[in-house]
Each structure stands twice: as C-alpha cells, then as structure tokens.
Amino acid sequence: MNDARDPARRQLMLGGIAAATLTLAPARVLAADTYPDRPITFICPWPAGGTADRSMRSICQIAARELGQPIVLENKAGASGMIGTQMLASARPDGYTIGQVPISVTRFAQIGSVKVDPLKDLTYIARTSGQTFGIAVPANSRFKSLGDMVAQAKAKPGAITYAHAGIGGATHVGMEQFAQAAGIQLNAIAYKGGAAALQDVLGGQVDMLADSSSWAPHVEAGKMRLLATWGETRTPRFKDAPTLRELGYDVVVEAPNGIGAPRGLPAAVEQRLRKAFRVAVQSDEFRKVAESIDAPVMYQDGPEYRTYVESVYRQETELIRKLNLKELMAKG
Structure with a gap:
C-alpha cells in the first residue's frame, strides 16, 4: 500500500517533518x-x-537595565574612529556586538580609507545626540577673539596650529571648512582623540583646539577661552560665544552620534535593541x-536614522570634492 494513503503512517511522517523543521531552524531565529x-x-571608537x-557609557548603562x-x-580608538567602526561592521550579527557609529563613516567610506559601506554593512539602531563643537584657546592666548586669529592667520599663512581628533573627522573637516570660508591657511595637528588634543593645547604645544565640548570645564574654570561654536544657534551654557555663522562663516557642524550593529541582525533582536535604546536616549x-557635556539630544529611531545617514552620505560626496579631502588624507 502507498505510504501516503495510510493515515497513521502519514501522521507519523508529518510529525517527523515538523520535528526536523524545529531541529534545523536557523539558530539566529531561535536565539532571538x-x-x-x-x-x-x-x-x-574613541x-x-x-x-x-x-x-555612550551613560546610554549603555540605562539600556543594560532595559535588556x-x-x-x-570597549574603547577601540584610532583612524578617526574608523578602527572601531570596521570592527563593528565585521562582527557577528547576533546582537552581542553593537557600537557607536561615527557619522564620518559616510565620508571615509567614499574616500576609501575604511572598508565599510555605511549604506549596506550596518544595521541602524538609534541616533542619540549631537555635539557642541567649538574653537578654544588657552586663557593666556594672544587671540582674544576669532577675528584676532583670522587677522593673524592672514598675515602669516600656515603659522597658526590647531589640534583636532583625527584626519578627516568632524573636527578636522569642520576647521578646514571654516578656514576655506575665512580665506586662511592653518596648520592642522592630528590626534587619536579629543582628550589628547586638549592636553597639548592646555600645555601650550598647540595654539588652538577644535573639538566637541572637552574644553567646556576649562572655559568655565577660566583656563581656556571659547572663540566660537559651530552649531545653528548659540549653546545655552556658553551664550556669550558667537557661532561661526553669526561671524559671517556659513559653517554648521553637529555630527550626531548614533548606535548600530553589523548587517544581518535578526529582526526580533533589532526590535529589542531599538526599544531599549529608545528608552535610554x-x-x-x-x-x-547630555546637558552636562553640551550634547543636545537628537533622537531618531532606526529607520529614520538610516534615512539621515543616506542624506549625509550624499552631502559628503560634494564636501569631499570641495575640500580636496582625498588629497589631504593622502598627505596625512
């Protein structure tokens, strides 16, 4: 008799198939x-x-309670944040390795200095907060205002130095945008992060610091002077410092931080992470x-964050051409 016509045998076969299906189900689905x-x-990556x-430490502490x-x-600094970004993109997509995504990956990917395609290789979890960038000098600096610095830079092209957190990163590119708008030439000194750059400016080895608000407590303590900030509007904590735009330079840099994971994250895991970081942010x-470090909250959920990254990617294509960034990177 044909097995398929025997009800008892057919039921046994179907039960076996169901059990085999559960046994062979992808581990990523079961793990979710x-x-x-x-x-x-x-x-x-800093x-x-x-x-x-x-x-990031603050957000992770809150999200950990939710999860x-x-x-x-883990701090994996270097190459203007790209060492850590490469590690993130290359990790196993199981939700047990996540990380900060520097928005500058949209620039470095196009320059060719990192083997990460931000449009294909990452899962976007949440955009978190922006940064308050500024130009600061030691309190005993000869520059009393940004105008003073620009005048001296025009008189001695390339003589004035500034410290930044890495070639091609937000602080470097922002300063080069400003220098181009001001018609001046500055001498850029690259560091692996803002903390090291700050120390050398405080120590007098470098004239100016271009960074997010690592300078803030030193400005409040009277050890540094803030010449300008880079946002759309003045920052409430330093309302006496003008923006670059106010001073006539059409430059705005906010570089929001975000959180991502490798491409291929299981949908249920992605949803779990998005919910946890939504609560945290x-x-x-x-x-x-965020207020204590002058980082305005700029939350976006994963899908909106991805759309934002795509728009920045298109903007960076023009910026790379305008500032000759490929040539700057090649010179180091």
Missing part, C-alpha cells in the same frame, strides 16, 4: 526568543574620557548627562 542571555559588547565616550544584561563598553537620566 531569548535575547539577550549574556553580556553585550559595545564598541566605542578613547576613554572624551565626550563621545561619556555619552537585563550588562553592556560592556529619551530618559531624564541621559538628558542630564
């Missing part, structure tokens, strides 16, 4: 039901102690930390 069941690694590091597992932050606890 219990995610997370162990600590999560968070890659921060040195410890900077504003990005402080921001019920520790989030262990929108919490009063994080807002207080």
Whole structure:
C-alpha cells in the first residue's frame, strides 16, 4: 500500500517533518526568543574620557537595565574612529556586538580609507545626540577673539596650529571648512582623540583646539577661552560665544552620534535593541548627562536614522570634492 494513503503512517511522517523543521531552524531565529542571555559588547571608537565616550557609557548603562544584561563598553580608538567602526561592521550579527557609529563613516567610506559601506554593512539602531563643537584657546592666548586669529592667520599663512581628533573627522573637516570660508591657511595637528588634543593645547604645544565640548570645564574654570561654536544657534551654557555663522562663516557642524550593529541582525533582536535604546536616549537620566557635556539630544529611531545617514552620505560626496579631502588624507 502507498505510504501516503495510510493515515497513521502519514501522521507519523508529518510529525517527523515538523520535528526536523524545529531541529534545523536557523539558530539566529531561535536565539532571538531569548535575547539577550549574556553580556553585550559595545564598541566605542574613541578613547576613554572624551565626550563621545561619556555619552555612550551613560546610554549603555540605562539600556543594560532595559535588556537585563550588562553592556560592556570597549574603547577601540584610532583612524578617526574608523578602527572601531570596521570592527563593528565585521562582527557577528547576533546582537552581542553593537557600537557607536561615527557619522564620518559616510565620508571615509567614499574616500576609501575604511572598508565599510555605511549604506549596506550596518544595521541602524538609534541616533542619540549631537555635539557642541567649538574653537578654544588657552586663557593666556594672544587671540582674544576669532577675528584676532583670522587677522593673524592672514598675515602669516600656515603659522597658526590647531589640534583636532583625527584626519578627516568632524573636527578636522569642520576647521578646514571654516578656514576655506575665512580665506586662511592653518596648520592642522592630528590626534587619536579629543582628550589628547586638549592636553597639548592646555600645555601650550598647540595654539588652538577644535573639538566637541572637552574644553567646556576649562572655559568655565577660566583656563581656556571659547572663540566660537559651530552649531545653528548659540549653546545655552556658553551664550556669550558667537557661532561661526553669526561671524559671517556659513559653517554648521553637529555630527550626531548614533548606535548600530553589523548587517544581518535578526529582526526580533533589532526590535529589542531599538526599544531599549529608545528608552535610554529619551530618559531624564541621559538628558542630564547630555546637558552636562553640551550634547543636545537628537533622537531618531532606526529607520529614520538610516534615512539621515543616506542624506549625509550624499552631502559628503560634494564636501569631499570641495575640500580636496582625498588629497589631504593622502598627505596625512
């Protein structure tokens, strides 16, 4: 008799198929039901102690409570944030390795200095907060205003130095945009992060610092002077410092931080992470930390964050051409 016509045998066969299907189901699907069941690694592509590091540590602490597992932050600094970004994109897409995505990856990918395609190789979890960038000098600097600095830079092209957090990064590109708008030539000194750049400016080895608000406590303590900020409007904490745009230079740099994961994250895991980081970014606890480091909250959920990255990618194509960034990168 044909097996398919025997009801008892047919039922046995169907039961076996169902069991085999469960046995062979992709591990990523089954794992999503219990995610997370162990600590999560968070890659921060900047040195410890900077504003990005402080921001990410705060968010991770809150999100860890939501997820019920520790989030262990690892600093993987270098190459203007691209070493950590490359590690993130290359990690296993299981939700146990996530990290900060520097928006400058949209620039470095097109320049060719990092093997990451931000439009294809990353899963976007949340945009978190912006940064308050500014130009600061030691309190005993000969520059009393940005106008003073510009006048002297025009008199001695290339003589004035500034420290930044890495070639091609937001602080470097922002200063070069400003220099081009002002018609001046400055001498850029690259560091692996803002903390090291700050120390050399405070020590008098470099004339100026271009950074997010690592300079803030030193300005408040009277050890540094803030010449200008780079946002759309003045920052409330330093309302006496003009913006570059106010001073006649059409330059605005905010470079929002965001959180991502490798491409291929299981949908259920992605949803779990998006929910946890939504709660974290929108919490009063994080807002207080963000205010303390002058990092305006600029939350976007994963899909909107991806759309934002795509728009920045298109803008960077023109900026790379305008500033001859490929040539600058080649010179180091």
